[in-house]
Amino acid sequence: MSTKTVNQRAWLFVLPVVLLVAFNAVIPLMTVVNYSFQETFGDNVFFWEGTKRYEQELHSERFHAALGRQLAFTSIILVIEVPLGVAIALAMPKRGPWVSVCLVLMALPLLIPWNVVGAMWNIFALPEIGLLGRTINAIGIDYNFTQSPVAAWFTTVLMDVWHWTSLVVLLAYAGLCSIPDAYYQAAKIDGAGAWATFRYIQLPKLKRVLTIAILLRFMDSFMIYTEPFVLTGGGPGNATTFLSIDLVKVALGQFDLGPAAAMSLIYFMIILAVCWVFYTLMMRGEEQ
Amino acid sequence: MTLELRNVVKRVGLETHIHDTSLTLKEGGFNILLGTTLSGKTTLMQLMAGLERPTAGQIWFNGADVTGVAVRKRNVAMVHQQFINYPHLSVFENIASPLRVAGVRGGEVTERVGKVADLLKLTPMLTRRPGELSGGQQQRTALARALVKDAGLVLLDEPLANLDFKLREELRDELPKLFEGHGRTVVYATSEPVEALLLGGHCATLHEGRVTQFGETAKVYRAPQDLRTAQVFSDPPINIAEIIKRGGKLVLSDEVSWPAGERAAALPDGTYTLGIRPHHVSPAAHEPGEVSVEGRVLVTELSGSESVIHFELGGRTWVSQSHGIHPFRVGDAARFDVAMEQCLYFGQDGELFAA
Known part of the structure; x- marks a missing residue:
C-alpha cells in the first residue's frame, strides 16, 4: 500500500496567476454580469431586473442594425x-x-x-x-x-x-x-x-x-x-x-450601464459561438 | 527504353553541381547511383526527370532528345526520400491521381489502382488518408503512385532511407520484383554500398558531382577502377596506406614490410596507395598469418556476432570487421592479419593497378 503525500504548498505556485486572472478577467466580467441583471441608482443599491435587459436588447432595432x-x-x-x-x-x-x-x-x-x-x-x-x-x-x-x-x-x-x-x-x-x-x-x-x-x-x-x-x-x-x-x-x-x-x-x-452590459455579453457570446463553430468545422477529421 | 546523358553539366551560380557526365542507362535491372550526401545523386535525378535543365549537354530518352521537354510531357515517375502524398486525399485517390491527370476513365482507374494496391499490400487501406498510415505504408502509397503510371523512366531517390530497419529490408526485397521489366528504366539512388550490392543491376558511383565508374554493380565493387570509387563503395570506409614497392618487398614503414607476393610482384617499383576493405582485416589468430600489422586500438564496436575495431596504423585510422567477439581494450596494441590477396593497389593518380 502506498500513501499519497498531499502537498498543499503547490497552491502557492498557482496563486499569482489566479490573482492576475481574477483582477483582469473574472472580476470585471462578473461586474458586467451584475450590471446586466440589476438596476442601480448609485450608493450600491441594486434592484433585480432578471433577463429584461437581454430581451430588450435582442428585440431592439438599434442593436439589430449595428449587428447587421x-x-x-x-x-x-x-x-x-x-x-x-x-x-x-x-x-x-x-x-x-x-x-x-x-x-x-x-x-x-x-x-x-x-x-x-x-x-x-x-x-x-x-x-x-x-x-x-x-x-x-x-x-x-x-x-x-x-x-x-x-x-x-x-x-x-x-x-x-x-x-x-x-x-x-x-x-x-x-x-x-x-x-x-x-x-x-x-x-x-x-x-x-x-x-x-x-x-x-x-x-x-x-x-x-x-x-x-x-x-x-x-x-x-x-x-x-x-x-x-x-x-x-x-x-x-x-x-x-x-x-x-x-x-x-x-x-x-x-x-x-444595464443595457450596455447586456449588449456586451450578447456581443461576447456571438464571437465565442462563431469562433467555436468555425474552428470545430475546420478541424473536423484533422485528428490523426 | 534507354536513358542517355550526353556530356551533361549542371552549374548553379559559380558552383558546379554536376561535372561533364555521360551515362547510358538501360531497362532491365536497377541502375544504381551510389554516393554520399551532396555527391550529386539527387541533382542527377532531377536532371533525368527534367525538373532541372542541364547547363550544357543533352538528355536523350528512347532515341529522342528530351533536354528541353517539360516534366509533364515526359513519362516519368519519381519517389522521394520523404513520404510524399496528397494529405487530404484517400489512398485510393492518391494512387489514382496520375491516372486522373492523364485522363484515364472510371472503370479502368478502379482496375489499375486495385491491381497496384494489391501488389503493394495496400488494399485494406484504400479508404484511409496518408496521415493515418504508418511510414512504411505511406511510402508504399508513394511507390504505388509511381507504379500505376506505367512510366518509361522510374526514379527512386533513396526511397527507403526514412524507413526503419525491418521495413527497409522488407521493401528492398520487393522493389526489384515490382519495378523491373515492362520496358521500364529504373534509377535508384542510395548512399549505402550494401543496398547497392543487394539490389544488383548496374551501378554508377558518384563523388563530388562526378561519375567515377559505371558498370555491373558486383564488378564495380570487386574491381573499382580508382581509389575514389573504392572509397565510395565501401562501408565501413576502405583502409588506406601509402606503401613503397621496392624489389620483392612492399614497404609500409621502416619497421613493417611484406613480401610482395604473387599479385604485387608484377608492379613496377614505386609508391602506391594500398586499399583493403575492413572485412579483409581481422584480429590475428594465435598463429599470425603471413602478413600482419600492429596498431593501437581506438574504438571497439561489438554487436552480437560481429566486431568492428578501429585502430591506428602509421598515422591513419584503420578498421577491422570480423565475425565473432574480439574484446580488445581501447589503448592496447593489437595485431591484425591482412588478407594480401584482397588488396587493391592504386597508382599516384588514383588509378587501379592490380586487383
Missing part, C-alpha cells in the same frame, strides 16, 4: 483579405535577397498604432486635401466619406484591408515556406499545373494556418473600434456604427 452592419463589414473584409493575402503570399519570393524586403514591407502596416491608422486614413481620404480623396474626385467620381455612407464604407473597408491583409500574408507565407520542395517536384512529375498544385498541395497544407488567420481576422474585425471611430466617428449618421462603437455610445454617451 458588423456582420456585413466582417464578411466583406474576410472575403477580400483572405484570398488577397494568400495571393500575395504565393507571389512573394521564397528565397533570395528580396525576401526580407517583402517581409518588412508587409509587416509595416501591422506596426502602426490603430488610432494613427484611423487618423492617417482620415487625412488621406479627405476630399479637399487628402491624396486619395482628391484623386477620386479628380477622375470624376463624387466622393466624400463624411457625407456619403457608400464612400464611408468604401474608405473603412479599404483602410482595414490595407491595415490587416499583411497578417494573412505573413501567416500564409510561413505556411507556404514549410512545404518541402519535394512536394512541388512530385506535383510536377504527376503533371499538375499551377492551379492543381495550389488546389491539391498548397491549399491543404495551408488549411491549419488559414483557419488561424480567419479566426484572428474574424475576432479582430468583429471587435473593430478605434480605426472607424477615428476615421468616421460611426457616421455619416449611423452608417459605420459597428457594434463596439454603438456599445460605447450606450455605455459612455448615454450612461445606460
Whole structure:
C-alpha cells in the first residue's frame, strides 16, 4: 500500500496567476454580469431586473442594425483579405535577397498604432486635401466619406484591408515556406499545373494556418473600434456604427450601464459561438 | 527504353553541381547511383526527370532528345526520400491521381489502382488518408503512385532511407520484383554500398558531382577502377596506406614490410596507395598469418556476432570487421592479419593497378 503525500504548498505556485486572472478577467466580467441583471441608482443599491435587459436588447432595432452592419463589414473584409493575402503570399519570393524586403514591407502596416491608422486614413481620404480623396474626385467620381455612407464604407473597408491583409500574408507565407520542395517536384512529375498544385498541395497544407488567420481576422474585425471611430466617428449618421462603437455610445454617451452590459455579453457570446463553430468545422477529421 | 546523358553539366551560380557526365542507362535491372550526401545523386535525378535543365549537354530518352521537354510531357515517375502524398486525399485517390491527370476513365482507374494496391499490400487501406498510415505504408502509397503510371523512366531517390530497419529490408526485397521489366528504366539512388550490392543491376558511383565508374554493380565493387570509387563503395570506409614497392618487398614503414607476393610482384617499383576493405582485416589468430600489422586500438564496436575495431596504423585510422567477439581494450596494441590477396593497389593518380 502506498500513501499519497498531499502537498498543499503547490497552491502557492498557482496563486499569482489566479490573482492576475481574477483582477483582469473574472472580476470585471462578473461586474458586467451584475450590471446586466440589476438596476442601480448609485450608493450600491441594486434592484433585480432578471433577463429584461437581454430581451430588450435582442428585440431592439438599434442593436439589430449595428449587428447587421458588423456582420456585413466582417464578411466583406474576410472575403477580400483572405484570398488577397494568400495571393500575395504565393507571389512573394521564397528565397533570395528580396525576401526580407517583402517581409518588412508587409509587416509595416501591422506596426502602426490603430488610432494613427484611423487618423492617417482620415487625412488621406479627405476630399479637399487628402491624396486619395482628391484623386477620386479628380477622375470624376463624387466622393466624400463624411457625407456619403457608400464612400464611408468604401474608405473603412479599404483602410482595414490595407491595415490587416499583411497578417494573412505573413501567416500564409510561413505556411507556404514549410512545404518541402519535394512536394512541388512530385506535383510536377504527376503533371499538375499551377492551379492543381495550389488546389491539391498548397491549399491543404495551408488549411491549419488559414483557419488561424480567419479566426484572428474574424475576432479582430468583429471587435473593430478605434480605426472607424477615428476615421468616421460611426457616421455619416449611423452608417459605420459597428457594434463596439454603438456599445460605447450606450455605455459612455448615454450612461445606460444595464443595457450596455447586456449588449456586451450578447456581443461576447456571438464571437465565442462563431469562433467555436468555425474552428470545430475546420478541424473536423484533422485528428490523426 | 534507354536513358542517355550526353556530356551533361549542371552549374548553379559559380558552383558546379554536376561535372561533364555521360551515362547510358538501360531497362532491365536497377541502375544504381551510389554516393554520399551532396555527391550529386539527387541533382542527377532531377536532371533525368527534367525538373532541372542541364547547363550544357543533352538528355536523350528512347532515341529522342528530351533536354528541353517539360516534366509533364515526359513519362516519368519519381519517389522521394520523404513520404510524399496528397494529405487530404484517400489512398485510393492518391494512387489514382496520375491516372486522373492523364485522363484515364472510371472503370479502368478502379482496375489499375486495385491491381497496384494489391501488389503493394495496400488494399485494406484504400479508404484511409496518408496521415493515418504508418511510414512504411505511406511510402508504399508513394511507390504505388509511381507504379500505376506505367512510366518509361522510374526514379527512386533513396526511397527507403526514412524507413526503419525491418521495413527497409522488407521493401528492398520487393522493389526489384515490382519495378523491373515492362520496358521500364529504373534509377535508384542510395548512399549505402550494401543496398547497392543487394539490389544488383548496374551501378554508377558518384563523388563530388562526378561519375567515377559505371558498370555491373558486383564488378564495380570487386574491381573499382580508382581509389575514389573504392572509397565510395565501401562501408565501413576502405583502409588506406601509402606503401613503397621496392624489389620483392612492399614497404609500409621502416619497421613493417611484406613480401610482395604473387599479385604485387608484377608492379613496377614505386609508391602506391594500398586499399583493403575492413572485412579483409581481422584480429590475428594465435598463429599470425603471413602478413600482419600492429596498431593501437581506438574504438571497439561489438554487436552480437560481429566486431568492428578501429585502430591506428602509421598515422591513419584503420578498421577491422570480423565475425565473432574480439574484446580488445581501447589503448592496447593489437595485431591484425591482412588478407594480401584482397588488396587493391592504386597508382599516384588514383588509378587501379592490380586487383
